[in-house]
Amino acid sequence: MAELTSIPWADATINPIDGCSKISPGCNHCYAEARATRFRLTPYLWTPDHAHDNISVHLERLTKLQRWSPRTIFVCSLSDPFNHAVSVDTQEAIYHAIRANPQHAYIILTKRPERLRSFIDRMQIENPSWFNSNGTLAIGEIWHGISAENQATLDQRWQILAQTPVQNRILSLEPLLGYINITPTIHPLTPLPRPNWIIIGGESGRWARPMVEWWAKSIADYAEAYDIPIMVKQLGGHPDPRSGHKAVLYGKLYDNIPDPLRNWKNTHERNQNNAASS
Numbered sequence: 001m002a003e004l005t006s007i008p009w010a011d012a013t014i015n016p017i018d019g020c021s022k023i024s025p026g027c028n029h030c031y032a033e034a035r036a037t038r039f040r041l042t043p044y045l046w047t048p049d050h051a052h053d054n055i056s057v058h059l060e061r062l063t064k065l066q067r068w069s070p071r072t073i074f075v076c077s078l079s080d081p082f083n084h085a086v087s088v089d090t091q092e093a094i095y096h097a098i099r100a101n102p103q104h105a106y107i108i109l110t111k112r113p114e115r116l117r118s119f120i121d122r123m124q125i126e127n128p129s130w131f132n133s134n135g136t137l138a139i140g141e142i143w144h145g146i147s148a149e150n151q152a153t154l155d156q157r158w159q160i161l162a163q164t165p166v167q168n169r170i171l172s173l174e175p176l177l178g179y180i181n182i183t184p185t186i187h188p189l190t191p192l193p194r195p196n197w198i199i200i201g202g203e204s205g206r207w208a209r210p211m212v213e214w215w216a217k218s219i220a221d222y223a224e225a226y227d228i229p230i231m232v233k234q235l236g237g238h239p240d241p242r243s244g245h246k247a248v249l250y251g252k253l254y255d256n257i258p259d260p261l262r263n264w265k266n267t268h269e270r271n272q273n274n275a276a277s278s
């Protein structure tokens with residue numbers, strides 16, 4: 001598994017879990033499943049029934065965290081740490097490793113925020129020292145996010161993440177498969193916490209389903225209007241996914257990465273200096 005990554009918003013990936021199972025249309029052309037099939041890493045198709053057979057845990061890989069210099073790390077880039085076949089013990093071990101290595105910033109994405117929520121609820125009882133006085137998880141710079149591909153998955157998943165006591169929330173709309181009315185999620189008057197960052201991407205690969213560019217444009221325009229950092233990672237399609245600096249939407253590049261993540265190394269050093277001088 002790659003340690004360095006071409007993902008524009010992370011410096012590295014770490015994968016203590018291999019394998020996953022599909023849960024919604026956004027999973028149909030899962031890159032991780034294609035990769036696992038190509039290298040014969042998992043024995044079955046990634047159906048929910050085969051999740052226990054396909055998922056394997058490799059906690060020893062987390063020891064790399066101690067050796068790495070400060071960086072932004074995408075945790076479980078080839079799986080979903082909150083898949084129904086991943087045990088709470090495994091999840092707890094991952095968060096213990098994160099807590100032991102606060103020199104890094106972490107990004108954790110899931111399509112199963114209900115399991116993230118139940119894990120956090122359980123940790124509030126079992127590991128109360130992980131939480132601040134407001135009951136919010138505070139064991140380091142972790143950015144939790146949901147992935148959603150259409151209005152229904154956004155509405156269902158965001159409601160849960162927004163009510164989960166974590167510090168920074170990402171809304172990842174990738175692959176974007178339909179028009180989404182984003183206003184109720186990001187309007188300043190919305191009663192729930194708003195995303196701290198939005199990422200949009202079309203689907204890439206041989207069987208890519210189309211992303212209509214104005215779907216992405218309307219989300220990007222509202223995000224800018226409501227002061228939420230927005231990155232349009234790629235526009236989808238094959239053979240030219242028009243990613244990174246080519247992901248220009250109607251003449252404009254949306255490539256915001258929130259400061260703590262973009263400059264994590266500097267932020268970490270500044271925090272350390274402040275702690276030493278106080």
Ligand code: SF4
Binds near residue numbers: 023030031
């Ligand atoms: S949740 Fe993510 S890793 Fe799991 S099957 Fe779906 S796209 Fe693949």
